[in-house]
Amino acid sequence: MTQVTMQSCPHCGAQNPWGSTFCSSCGKALPTGMPSGPRVVGAKDFATTAAGQKLQGDELRKTAKKAAGALLAVAILQTLGVGLLFVLLQNLPGARRGALPQAAQILIGAQVGVAVIFWGLWFWARVSPLPAAIVGLVLYATLVTINVVTSVSQMSQNNGKPGGGGFGGIGIGWLDIIIIAVLVRAISAGATHRKLMQQQAAGI
Amino acid sequence: MPAVSAAPVEPTSYAAPASQAQAGTGPAPPRFCNTCGAPLHPDWVDACPHCAARHARALQAPAASIAKNTPINSAIALYFAFLGASVVMMIAIFAGANAVTTDFVISALCSVLVVAWCVVARRDVAPALARSGNPLWYPAAIGGAVATFTIASIALFLLSHLLHVPQLRMTDEFVHQGYRLPTLILCIAVQPGVIEELAFRGVILTGLQHVLSPWESIFVSALMFMIIHLSVPSFPHLFVIGMALGWLRVQTGSLYPGMLLHFTHNLLCVVFELWRPFDGITFPW
Numbered sequence: 154m155t156q157v158t159m160q161s162c163p164h165c166g167a168q169n170p171w172g173s174t175f176c177s178s179c180g181k182a183l184p185t186g187m188p189s190g191p192r193v194v195g196a197k198d199f200a201t202t203a204a205g206q207k208l209q210g211d212e213l214r215k216t217a218k219k220a221a222g223a224l225l226a227v228a229i230l231q232t233l234g235v236g237l238l239f240v241l242l243q244n245l246p247g248a249r250r251g252a253l254p255q256a257a258q259i260l261i262g263a264q265v266g267v268a269v270i271f272w273g274l275w276f277w278a279r280v281s282p283l284p285a286a287i288v289g290l291v292l293y294a295t296l297v298t299i300n301v302v303t304s305v306s307q308m309s310q311n312n313g314k315p316g317g318g319g320f321g322g323i324g325i326g327w328l329d330i331i332i333i334a335v336l337v338r339a340i341s342a343g344a345t346h347r348k349l350m351q352q353q354a355a356g357i
Numbered sequence: 358m359p360a361v362s363a364a365p366v367e368p369t370s371y372a373a374p375a376s377q378a379q380a381g382t383g384p385a386p387p388r389f390c391n392t393c394g395a396p397l398h399p400d401w402v403d404a405c406p407h408c409a410a411r412h413a414r415a416l417q418a419p420a421a422s423i424a425k426n427t428p429i430n431s432a433i434a435l436y437f438a439f440l441g442a443s444v445v446m447m448i449a450i451f452a453g454a455n456a457v458t459t460d461f462v463i464s465a466l467c468s469v470l471v472v473a474w475c476v477v478a479r480r481d482v483a484p485a486l487a488r489s490g491n492p493l494w495y496p497a498a499i500g501g502a503v504a505t506f507t508i509a510s511i512a513l514f515l516l517s518h519l520l521h522v523p524q525l526r527m528t529d530e531f532v533h534q535g536y537r538l539p540t541l542i543l544c545i546a547v548q549p550g551v552i553e554e555l556a557f558r559g560v561i562l563t564g565l566q567h568v569l570s571p572w573e574s575i576f577v578s579a580l581m582f583m584i585i586h587l588s589v590p591s592f593p594h595l596f597v598i599g600m601a602l603g604w605l606r607v608q609t610g611s612l613y614p615g616m617l618l619h620f621t622h623n624l625l626c627v628v629f630e631l632w633r634p635f636d637g638i639t640f641p642w
C-alpha cells in the first residue's frame with residue numbers, strides 16, 4: 154500500500170490529500186501552486202474504493218475501445234485500396250477487360266482476404282476490444298513489415314531510388330505509426346482493465 | 358509535513374463515518390469536496406455528487422498496484438521476434454544466400470531464442486512441460502494430425518484447382534541440394550514440432566491466458582500462428598491447425614500431445630511430397 158502525501162490547510166490545519174483545491178474540512182481554497190483538479194491514480198495502480206474502481210474501469214475500457222476505431226480505419230483503407238488496385242489492373246495498357254492475369258487475380262484475392270479480416274476484427278473489437286486489438290496489432294505490424302521489406306528490396310534494385318508501393322520511401326507512413334500506437338495503447342488499457350476485473354472478482 | 362497514511366479503505370462507496378471512528382487514526386470524514394469545494398453529505402464520502410468527475414477521495418484512496426502486463430507483453434514480443442527472424446530470412450534469400458543454408462541458420466537461431474525465452478518465462482511454461490496428460494491423448498493427437506493433414510490437403514487442392522493458386526514444394530530445394538530424408542524430417546518435422554509448440558502453445562498461449570478467457574486465448578494464438586506463416590492461401594487450414602493445437606494444449610494441460618500432432622502433420626507432408634502417390638497435388642505446411 155502506498156502512502157498518499159498530505160498537505161495542511163492554512164485556514165484550519167486539517168490534513169488534505171496533496172493536489173486538493175479546497176480543504177475538505179473547512180471548504181476554503183488551498184494555496185495554489187499545486188496542480189488543481191482530481192488526482193488520478195497512475196496506470197500501474199488501481200483504486201481501492203468501489204466508486205474509484207468503477208471510474209477507473211470505465212476510463213480503461215474507453216481507451217481499449219479506441220482499438221475499434223483504428224481497426225475500422227484500416228478496414229476502410231484496405232477496402233479502398235483493393236478497389237483502386239482492381240481499377241488500376243483493369244486499365245493496364247494491353248489488359249483485356251474482365252480477364253486479369255493470374256498473378257493479379259491472386260494479388261487481389263489476398264488483399265480482399267486481408268480487408269475481410271479487418272472488417273471482422275472491427276466487429277469483434279466492439280464486443281471485446283482486447284483480443285481483437287492483439288490480433289489487429291499482430292496482423293497490421295506484419296503487413297507493414299512486409300511492405301517495408303518489399304520497398305527496401307525494390308530500392309536496392311533501383312539503385313537507391315524509392316520503389317513504388319508504401320506510403321513513404323521505405324513503405325511506412327505516419328498513419329501506420331498512429332494506428333500501431335492506438336492499438337498498443339488499447340492493448341495496454343484492455344489488459345489492465347481485465348486485471349482490474351480479476352482483482353475485483355477476487356475481492357482485493 | 359507528515360506523510361499520513363490515507364483514509365482506511367471503505368468496502369463500499371457508502372462508508373459510514375463510524376467505520377472511520379473505529380479505525381482511530383484516520384482523518385475526520387471530509388465535509389467539503391477537495392475539487393470543487395461544495396459541501397458533502399456526511400454519509401457519502403467516496404465521490405462528490407457536484408463535480409461528479411473522477412473525484413478525489415475515490416481515486417486518492419491508497420492505490421494498490423496492479424500486477425504488470427508482463428506475460429502478455431512477452432507473448433506479443435515473442436511473436437515479433439519470430440517475425441524478425443522471417444524478415445532476416447527473406448532479406449538473406451533476396452540477397453542471394455542459399456535458401457537451405459539460410460533455413461538451417463535461422464531455424465537454429467529461432468530454436469536457441471525460443472528455449473531461452475522459455476527459461477525466462479519458466480513460471481508459465483514449466484507446468485505444461487512437467488505434465489504429460491492422459492496417455493489416451495497421444496493416439497488422439499496422431500488421429501488429429503491425419504485429420505488436419507486431410508483438411509489442409511483438401512484446402513490446397515481446392516485452391517490450386519479452382520483458383521489456380523501456385524503451390525510451392527518445401528522439400529524440392531533440400532532434395533535438389535542432396536539432403537536425405539533424416540535431414541528433411543529433422544528440419545521440417547522435428548524442429549517446428551518442438552520449437553513452434555514451445556513458442557505458440559507454451560509462451561504465447563499461456564501468456565494470453567493471464568488476461569483472456571481460454572477460448573479467446575486459443576483463438577488469438579491460432580490467428581497469430583496463422584499470420585506468422587506469411588502465406589494468405591494457407592490461412593484457412595493453418596487456422597484450423599492452430600485451433601486444434603491450442604485446444605489440445607488447454608484440454609490436456611500439457612505441451613507434448615500438441616508437439617506430437619504438429620510433428621505428425623509435418624511428417625505426413627514430407628513423406629507425401631517425397632513419395633508422390635498423387636502427382637500434381639502438393640502438400641501443405
